[in-house]
Every structure is written in C-alpha cells, then in structure tokens.
Amino acid sequence: MPFARLATATTPTCHIGLGLAAVGRPGYINLGRDQDLGEDRSEDALRTRTHDLLDAAYAQGVRYFDAARSYGRSEQFLADWLKDRPDVDDVVIGSKWGYAYTADWTTDAERHEVKDHSLATYERQRAESVALLGDRLDLYQIHSVTPDSPALTDKELHARLADAAASGLTVGFSTSGPAQAEAIRAALEVTVGGEPLFRTVQSTYNALETSAAPALAEAHDAGLTVIVKEAMANGRLAEPHAPAALRSVVEETLLGCDAVALALVLRQPWAGVVLSGAATVTQLASNLHAPVVDLEPEQLALLATLAEEPGAYWERRGRLPWH
Template sequence: MPFTRLATATTPTCHLGLGLAAVGRPGYLNLGRDGDLGADRSVDALRARTHELLDAAYAQGVRYFDAARSYGRSEEFLASWLAARPDAADAVVGSKWGYTYTAGWSTDAERHEVKDHGLATFERQRAETGALLGDRLDLYQIHSVTPDSPALTDRDLHVRLAGAAADGVTIGFSTSGPAQADAIRAALAVTVDGEPLFRTVQSTYNALETSAGPALAEAHDAGLTVIVKEGMANGRLAGRYAPDALRGVAEETGLGCDAVALALVLRQPWAGVVLSGAATVGQLGSNLHAAAVDLDDDRAARLAALAEDPHAYWERRGQLPWH
C-alpha cells in the first residue's frame, strides 16, 4: 500500500476510514441527515461534531481520514483536530481537489459545488489545501473523475501531479457516475515518464452499485490502493431505508444494517480502505462493527441480488435532496 503508516497499523479497524463529507458542511444528500444533525448547523457546531467523530474514530483504531476542498470546512476542521492531537501522528490524511464549494454555508443553495479539473483549479486548490494541512497531507486525489474528464488527458496537469508525488504526496483519483469502470481503466493507463501516475483509486461500491468491482480488482492487481466510498449508498442501506434482504441478514447476525452493508464491501479482496460517512458517534460505532459481521457465502449471495443497473442507481442518487 502507498500509505506506509496505514499499512503498518495493526488495529482491527485499520481498513475502515472516516470520510468527512457529511459533517464538513451544513448541507449534504444523505437520507436521514436532518435527524442526525438537528437544527444547529453553525460552523462551531459542525467543528465540534467533527472533532468528536475524529476522537471516537481514532480511539477505536481508525487511521485514515478523508476530506475534500468541496466538503465545506472539512480540511479546516481536520487540521485543527490534528493540531490539538499530537498523539495522532500516525493518522493518514487524504483530500481531494476538482470541486469548489459554492453553497456559502447554506443548506438550500442553488448549487453546492462546481466541478473543474483544469490545471488552474489544481494550482489554486493545492495551495489552499497546503495552507491548512501542510505536511500532514498524505494523499491528494482528483475528485470524481469520469471518462470525459480533461484530467485524464492534460499532460501539463500530469506533470504537476507527478511533481507533487516527487515531493512525497501520494497521487490518486476518485470516480463517480455509471461509467466508473471506464474512468478507472482510463486512469490506469496514465503515465509520466513511463511510470504510472496514480497510486490510489476511490470509487463508489455498495450492495446497490457494484459495477466498478471488476475494474477495482484490476486496479488492485496493478498495485493501487482501493478506497471505497458511499458504502451506505447515501443512507439507502441504513436503518428504515434498508431493503428487506439487508434487514434479514442484519437480524441473523445481530448487528445493524449499516455494519452488514459495509461488511459486504470489506469482503471484497481488493478493498483496501472502506469509508464510514457517519454523522454521529453512534453511527460510527455501529459502522465499525462491520469488521465483526459473520457474512458467509449464502448471506453475501442474498445481498448480491440487490444490485441495480448503474444508470438507474446514479439517476436516483442525483435526485436525492440536499438536507
């Protein structure tokens, strides 16, 4: 794994990470978030919540923490937590560039983020991330690459990314949309001076959206660390929203639907880090039980039947409201 410090972690939860998309900004598209966060979405309230989650995750063995420029103040919240926790020197930090947060700390903005994979955006956002996280940044990813992204063909950008890698930052990319597999395979072909540019890939994979699985296996075989996001399908696999098959397996295991859903992802041999997107400490604790789920072949097969057509999945995701 490119993350040396993560690879040497020995805690049972070292393959579970914490993503900060749901708590770094007041609005997000997770189901049930209104009840999770309540009415107070002030900067101070979400900073305190983020720190509480980071404390709880670290205490339970989580070592990878994932932010992005478009996750509101997630980098700022993570940076202030790191500054206050010198004992967390082994924490591994990832962030992303390519989207600009535009909601102005509002939950009902017309647009919450704007995508741009151009070189100028990289230069600007790399400086912004550096000002907050400094040398604590381990991984910098292109945010939501699709097959038509100019980030796959911009040679000047590739050279700049390779320069960041030479300075010690691991370079990766994330994917979104129904053509994730195509984007992954295209990114695997990107080289600078004959060497592969990307060392990690972060993709959506869950019981409902499995289409990227074969390409993620190829990426793993090529030596990339695979990070899985949206293992809970933006809340569609949690609690009262979970499909009956998932509820049935959860009842059999005696654990929550969320733990079972994440356990299905952990079961994939190519999954290096699986992200929890918890918004509360209670959710985080339940998510971390994924490592203890007894998910045998029969139960896994029943969950595999939940997979949707990727175009239908992403269309539905695009219709989720920002809470």
C-alpha cells in the same frame, strides 16, 4: 506510500476510514441527515461534531481520514483537530481537489459545488489545502473523475501531479457516475515518464452499486490502494431505508444494517480502506462493528440480489435532496 502502514496494522478497524463529507458543511444528500444533525448547523457546531467523530474514530483504531475542498470546512476542521493533538502522528490524511464549495454555508443553494479539473484549479486548490494541512497532507486526489474528464488527457496537469508525487505527496483520483469502471481503466493508462501516475483510487461500491468491482480489482492488481466511498449508498442501506434482503441478513447477524453493508465491502479482496460517512458518534460505533460480521454464502447470495443497473442507481442518487 502512506497506506503501506495499514497493510501491517493489527487493529480490526484499520481498514475503515472516516470520510468528512457529511459533517464539513450544513447541506448534504445523505438520507436521515435532518435527524442526525438537528437544527444547529453553525460552523462551531459542525467543528465540534467533526472533532468528536475524529476523537472517537482514532480511539477505536481508525487511521485514515478523508476530506475535500468541496466539503465545506472539512479541511479546516481536520487541520484544527491535528493542531490540537500534536501527538497524533500515525494517521493518513487524504483530501481532494476538482470541486469548489459554492453553497455559502446554506442548505438550499442552487448549486452546492462546481466541478473544474483544470490545471489552474489544481494549483489554486492545492495551495488552499496545503495552507490548512501543511505537510500532514499525505494523499491528494482528483475529485470524481469521469471518462470525459480533461484530467485524464491534460499532459501539463500530469506533469505537475508527477512533480507533487516526486516531492512525497501521493497522487490519486476518485470516480463517480455509471461509467466508473471506464474511468478507472482510463486512469490506469495515465503515465508520466513511463511510470503510472496514480497510486490510489477512490470509488463508489456498495450492495446496490457493484459495477466498478472488476476495474477496482484491476487497479488493486496494478498496485493501487483502493478506497471505497459511499458504502452505505448515501443512507439507502441504513435504517429505516434498508431493503428487505438486507434486513433479512441483519436479523441473523444481530448487528445493524450499516455493519452488514460495510462488512460486505470489507470482504472484497481489493478493498484497502472502506470509508464510514458517519455523522454521529453512535453511527460510527455501529459502523465499526463491520469487521466482526461473518457473512455466510447464502447471505452473500441474498445480498447480491440487491445490485441495481448502474444508470438507474446514479439517476436515483442524482435526485437525492440536499438537506
């Protein structure tokens, strides 16, 4: 598995990855994005921004980069960066299929992405991803599996994914929604030829949404690499939106809300890689302080009071505006 190299890495940032959801397209739901990106959302501007972030992340020890077919031009930007830096051969590249980007490079589209977990979509989008990333693509994930996803029961799709795995591609899945734990457990039961199909799981976990933790621990114990997304709750845990309990802990650590929020996730024993969704190099630098945050028991107890009921958390997330 490509993530095996991270298990022996010694840099403090090796378990932080960089996700490109916020910089691969002009519109996204992160709070504060208007200030982060400004008015220039052209393809060239976001390509330059993405490359600056990738350069800064790589220089500071980050070795996992995460894209998706629905993240606008994220795969293209990442592919361009890799092509321009042929000496960068020690990174792990992940992407996702199952959503199509439909906003046509606007911020006010009626629908920004459309979900489809069919075999036909997998075959089309894998060809698109490979056309851009070639053999640099290490991990291919089903995007946002839910308990009712046909990707959990489509035997023909499973066979094609197993073929991809046999050729050297790591096959994983991501989850979203209030029933993440149910989706994770269902995916752990998917086998081909008696062998588990999935080798990674990427799920939302943060101080506000902790419901997937037991299932993620089970996935880790089953041998899957766990990738955590949305550790900043789409900006709800960042300044100036951070809740009072988090601010109280931050005052004691003398670091940023983001570093503390990410540190809380990094300390979970099942967390293999925790994604930064930084949109600026300054944000990234602050995120990368997370490994040095040492949270005391009373601070952890205070942060535990932030957890929300999953349905309420995801309902609020669904109301975040694209901007």
